[in-house]
Amino acid sequence: PRRWQSSLPQLDNADRSDEENGEIDWDNLGFGLTPTDYMYVMRSSPEDLGGFPRGELCRYGNIELSPSSGVLNYAQGLFEGMKAYRRADRGGYTLFRPEENAKRMRYGAERMCMPAPSVEQFVNAVKETVLANRRWVPPQGKGALYLRPLLMGSGPILGLAPAPEYTFLIYAAPVGNYFKEGLAPINLVVEDGFHRAMPGGTGGVKTIANYAPVLKAQMDAKSKGFTDVLYLDAVHKRYLEEVSSCNVFVVKGGVVATPATRGTILAGVTRKSVIELATDRGYKVEERLVSIDDLIDADEVFCTGTAVVVAPVSTVTYQGQRHTFRTGPDTVSQELYTTLTSIQMGLAEDKKGWTVAV
Numbered sequence: 001p002r003r004w005q006s007s008l009p010q011l012d013n014a015d016r017s018d019e020e021n022g023e024i025d026w027d028n029l030g031f032g033l034t035p036t037d038y039m040y041v042m043r044s045s046p047e048d049l050g051g052f053p054r055g056e057l058c059r060y061g062n063i064e065l066s067p068s069s070g071v072l073n074y075a076q077g078l079f080e081g082m083k084a085y086r087r088a089d090r091g092g093y094t095l096f097r098p099e100e101n102a103k104r105m106r107y108g109a110e111r112m113c114m115p116a117p118s119v120e121q122f123v124n125a126v127k128e129t130v131l132a133n134r135r136w137v138p139p140q141g142k143g144a145l146y147l148r149p150l151l152m153g154s155g156p157i158l159g160l161a162p163a164p165e166y167t168f169l170i171y172a173a174p175v176g177n178y179f180k181e182g183l184a185p186i187n188l189v190v191e192d193g194f195h196r197a198m199p200g201g202t203g204g205v206k207t208i209a210n211y212a213p214v215l216k217a218q219m220d221a222k223s224k225g226f227t228d229v230l231y232l233d234a235v236h237k238r239y240l241e242e243v244s245s246c247n248v249f250v251v252k253g254g255v256v257a258t259p260a261t262r263g264t265i266l267a268g269v270t271r272k273s274v275i276e277l278a279t280d281r282g283y284k285v286e287e288r289l290v291s292i293d294d295l296i297d298a299d300e301v302f303c304t305g306t307a308v309v310v311a312p313v314s315t316v317t318y319q320g321q322r323h324t325f326r327t328g329p330d331t332v333s334q335e336l337y338t339t340l341t342s343i344q345m346g347l348a349e350d351k352k353g354w355t356v357a358v
């Protein structure tokens with residue numbers, strides 16, 4: 001059966017040029033979807049015994065899926081998010097810790113009963129996707145090429161069970177700042193009705209099923225003028241979990257604290273990197289239960305994520321009370337933002353071996 005639009009033209013060299021891309025306004029990218037030229041596709045059928053034998057680049061476009069695919073019916077799917085930056089100094093592009101995303105996808109796949117590409121296959125596929133779409137990597141300082149790897153149960157299944165076939169796909173889009181505030185501080189509201197995850201659930205894996213359920217709270221928050229929602233734990237309704245699309249940190253004195261992951265919180269790659277950078281810079285970093293009282297008492301609050309990078313939080317509203325935090329120059333979040341992005345963009349020496357050249 002023809003499952004994908006194989007009539008799409010394959011790679012040709014003319015399209016792989018790195019010439020100026022005059023089609024887009026690099027200064028106003030935001031986090032909207034700008035379709036690019038190619039996507040990477042790789043499938044695993046039952047006869048592949050859990051392996052992904054061969055992948056290929058094909059034209060970016062719609063995909064054909066069985067109406068009874070596991071992903072459409074039972075949300076058997078995972079995604080990842082990564083960025084490629086254009087390097088100003090020696091040309092080429094840099095990825096940031098792509099093997100961490102590969103490993104996280106393998107961990108999530110185990111939870112969701114799916115086969116997953118090897119770390120090497122994943123990283124090579126990401127590199128190929130960046131190169132094929134290189135005219136879409138924003139000029140330095142204007143943003144990054146966002147890579148969105150997907151893993152899904154693409155085979156048909158009716159009774160609730162793992163799908164018989166899996167598809168790994170990567171598409172790309174040039175992006176700027178995630179929040180409409182740009183780099184300006186954001187305003188969060190603490191949600192005390194809805195929860196994002198519960199113990200024993202899937203909050204700690206990057207399944208697609210963790211994201212649509214937050215839309216309702218997010219829409220309500222946006223309609224009231226908030227940027228996004230901060231979730232509390234489902235059991236005590238007291239401890240911070242994460243924001244819809246990113247992890248959260250609080251700073252008090254020289255201590256930086258973030259909720260320990262413990263299964264309900266996504267182990268963000270930016271979260272992990274910021275913990276290490278803050279420790280290197282002399283802060284005491286604690287991964288522990290962080291209560292809403294800790295947050296109210298904090299000097300600073302910030303969010304981390306691949307899409308949001310390090311975003312300062314200026315206010316958090318909890319039970320109708322608005323709490324204000326330090327933002328601007330001379331904040332810990334600003335220091336960590338600069339330290340992290342300098343490595344990611346190739347402006348500072350990468351002493352940690354986190355960046356991967358493409």
Ligand code: COI
Nearest residue numbers: 081082245305306307308
């Ligand atoms: C990312 O930060 O890359 C994510 O996956 C979050 C997404 C909701 C934009």
